[in-house]
Amino acid sequence: MRYALLVQGGPYSHQASHSALRFAEAVLARGHHLATVFFYHDGVYNAARLSAPPQDEPHLLDAWRRLHEDHGTELLVCIAAGLRRGLLDEREAARHGKQGHSLEAPFELTGLGQLIEVGRSHDRLVTFSP
Amino acid sequence: MILHILNRSPSASRVFQQTLDAMGPEDRLLLIEDAVQGALPQLVRYFEPVIGRLFALREDLASRGLDGRCDSRVMVVDVDGFVTLTEEADKTVSWF
Numbered sequence: 414m415r416y417a418l419l420v421q422g423g424p425y426s427h428q429a430s431h432s433a434l435r436f437a438e439a440v441l442a443r444g445h446h447l448a449t450v451f452f453y454h455d456g457v458y459n460a461a462r463l464s465a466p467p468q469d470e471p472h473l474l475d476a477w478r479r480l481h482e483d484h485g486t487e488l489l490v491c492i493a494a495g496l497r498r499g500l501l502d503e504r505e506a507a508r509h510g511k512q513g514h515s516l517e518a519p520f521e522l523t524g525l526g527q528l529i530e531v532g533r534s535h536d537r538l539v540t541f542s543p
Numbered sequence: 544m545i546l547h548i549l550n551r552s553p554s555a556s557r558v559f560q561q562t563l564d565a566m567g568p569e570d571r572l573l574l575i576e577d578a579v580q581g582a583l584p585q586l587v588r589y590f591e592p593v594i595g596r597l598f599a600l601r602e603d604l605a606s607r608g609l610d611g612r613c614d615s616r617v618m619v620v621d622v623d624g625f626v627t628l629t630e631e632a633d634k635t636v637s638w639f
């Protein structure tokens with residue numbers, strides 16, 4: 414089956430991101446395709462490029478990246494939620510006259526309409542909220 | 544059949560009531576995160592209407608020191624069982 418996850422909880426402040434990652438690994442272990450993870454609300458902070466947690470704690474950013482590298486999972490970030498919270502890729506940073514950028518591939522800024530499409534095009538969409 | 548997923552303890556939030564109100568006769572309920580407290584004998588009464596289709600996530604019970612303390616009528620599943628529940632359901636709804 415094609416699975417998608419919706420992550421709405423901020424990293425290191427709620428369990429949502431950890432619950433979603435644990436579920437993601439179980440989905441893959443059972444032979445399903447984890448096609449998409451969509452980050453919305455405070456969940457967009459999962460994509461912060463400069464995230465540097467202590468070495469003895471789970472590295473959520475790297476864990477999401479690994480899903481993309483190993484399984485081709487698309488990592489979509491709501492652009493409206495991201496821009497509000499200072500999560501801009503190079504293009505958006507330039508467009509808004511900001512120095513530096515806080516989000517990079519494999520994370521991808523996208524519109525909320527994409528979430529509707531994800532709900533339509535995947536077999537299962539499971540939401541993890543704060 | 545819809546799998547409803549709840550992450551709030553019935554002792555801290557009333558959202559469980561909305562969950563129960565929204566559930567159809569065949570729907571199932573999985574307690575995760577702080578909601579696993581609802582699987583304890585002291586709190587399981589809140590979920591009386593869905594006994595027999597009430598599940599709790601083992602990993603979240605264990606991380607709270609509650610593994611083995613559930614009411615015997617609650618079905619405890621690990622994260623693989625969580626995936627299975629989503630396979631068996633037509634769709635899932637999360638309550639928070």
